[in-house]
Amino acid sequence: MELSTFLNNMRDPSGIPFYPVVFQFLMVLTYALHITMINLVIGSTVVALAQARRGEYGARLAKALGRVVTVSLSIAIVLGVAPLLFVQVIYDPFWYTANTMSAFWAMMFLVAVTAAFYAGYGFYLGNRKTDPDTFKTGWGWVSLAFLLCAALIIHMLSMEQLLPHHWKTWLISPLGQYETGGGAFHGIALGRLLHFLLPSMAVTGVYLMLYGWYFRQRPDYDPEYLDYVVKLGVKLAFGFSVVAAAAGFWWIGEIPSEFNFVRNPFLLAGAIGGIAFVAYLGQAHLNPEKYAVHTAIAMFAVIFVMCCAREGLRMDYAGAAGYSIFDYKVNTDWPSTLLFFASFLMGLCVLCFPAMAAFRAGRAPRGEVVTLDPAHGKRAVTMLIVWFAVVAGLGVIVSLKNGTLF
Template sequence: MDMSLVLNSLRDPAGVPFYPIVFQALYILTWALHIAFVLLTLGGMVVSIVGHMKKNIDDNWKLLESHMIQVSKISVSMLIVLGVAPLLFTQVIYDPNWYVTNTLSGLWVVGFIYILLAGYSLLYWFYYANKSNSSMAGFAGILSLAALIFAGVLMHSFAYESIQVDQWMNWYAPKGIVDNSGTNLHIDVVRLAFMVSLSAPVVGIFLLNYADYFSKREDYTAKYIGFVRSLGKKIALGGLLVSAVLFVLWTFTLGMAFHPLVIAIVLSVLLLLAMVAKGSNSYVITLVLVVAALLISTLREVIRMNIMSKYGYTIYDYPMNIDWPTVVMFLSTFVGVGFTAVGFLLTLAWRAGRTKGVYTADATVTKLADSTVSITILWVVIFLGWGIIAVFKNFL
């Protein structure tokens, strides 16, 4: 079977509504954001469960555990909502890969949703059971973590299968017999182990941020802050070393060990190690971590592009039908509503979290709040106005 012909036939005949490179850039950016929260969730869950086991012998763990359950809970919501975007953009430019994988592993793709649902529901059970000191809390936490890890393994499998183009027909019709059961599940152990291992440095660095953030609150003792900072440093250092080894191993299996991007990632990991060991400002460390995440996301995309180019598939020649009205709608919403509203909410949460008692909004937060509400009202008016004009134009 001529896979180049097949891949290009599978492309959606409607074409893409903007330059493919823009979707590719958005994919890289949003996947990095998504994976950051995936890793924070997994790492946060492990810290919570360990904390749950140790909370009766150490009060520091008791407080940290309850906070990390909250962090994991919010983080799952964030990973889900941030995961929507890369899922969307990959379907635009790599639709052949994504849809073939989804049909080959259909049962798992549907199962993924319910496994994730179970994992998140169990996390809430963990939260409430822990709050009421139920003996089932630890059990719920472990079950939740297991379900979330399994969901992660499934998503890894879909990503891996989507680039195994030469295996698709063998998986769909082994020995010429068509199998419509959608039960395919194939993984790359080293790649998966590397990705999962990143949860340690992510949660370690998060704990350093946490310590710096709450060090300004007078109701948090220096002893507790010191405990969290020391724990974060240990986890981050150990995690970075393990991740670095697995990363190098993975790149060797790909034959890309000396690719410039790989070298850049290794250098960023070394920089992170040095900064954590030295005790640099944790917020600056986080910025370097974000850069490393973007580089890893870019590397994934380079791997996919290299594989696909062997089959004569490049996203850059995807037929285009630019749809300017919706492009403008997205960009103006992203910048106008998105930046203002998220800026407002995060600024408010940051300041309220640092205040003991009730926080009263200052002039900046008030201005942000008013701007957010006004811009969103304006958005609704413009959107509905556009709709009414379109309907009048086409139907009256």
């Protein structure tokens, strides 16, 4: 059977409920958020381990980053679910094949993520009360090792999806038997993996600049410590943006020349954005805190454009195999689409309240009570109640209509 016939027949026969380009945009956006948070997790772990034994300020920073790892890993995992769902919707033949062919590794991915998470907690909790001389790094190393294993596995699953013309050789043993063990592990492209992992240090550098900007207002924070942190931050951001760009060239070298990826408009825009970002960081050296917020926005813009380029590349690979997401049968379903977007907006509005509270509380000196206008909290709770009522109500109505409730 032709590869394209096989791929197109594996699509969900009921089609998709809305235009594929919308799913694609959301997939890229949420992936950009996911990879930014993953970069922060990996970078914070590395910087914490490197700083742990570098005197008083280093140990204090390591302790702070130990805490960042636990929180940002939770956010990264939650943010990973979104692109996972979108990729399953528009690239389902690719995603499910990779996940069954490498089922053992897909399971190991979950083990690695869980182990990284618990070890990250071990690192944070184990050092909460230690002084610089007794800082323990063991759990930090364990967490880092599992994070890198998780990255390698999800990278392999992403790569296997891009190479459908190899699936047959990977699935059939030399003796002609169909391999059902799920142990396949193929397609590693080190340049690509490094291009997505090396920015970890740059992202953490920008985070440290934000850290200085955020805590400078607190009278109980030693200004010299904050100077130490922001200087380190801007140095990391600058140096590792350059290193990540170099890995980008390696990645480009791994891509088949027939895709002409160097001419991809997103790649070109990302490269120009990357150069401008590095130049901007050169300027930020002078006063890292003043530039911190703009640097963070610019960094995310560059990451997003690079994620668009990554998706453009996937379209090239899929196109070469005769598959396009734009050929997906669309069975427009307005109610579920509206419910989805309304839930999304509602979630953002509800989250504003705890985010505002955390932002204000973190900036107040230790022991000071911060009060927010209770109207914000009431609004957030009311929205949640209305949302539950609408979702449960719709569920009951649809089930009654379909005769599945009684």
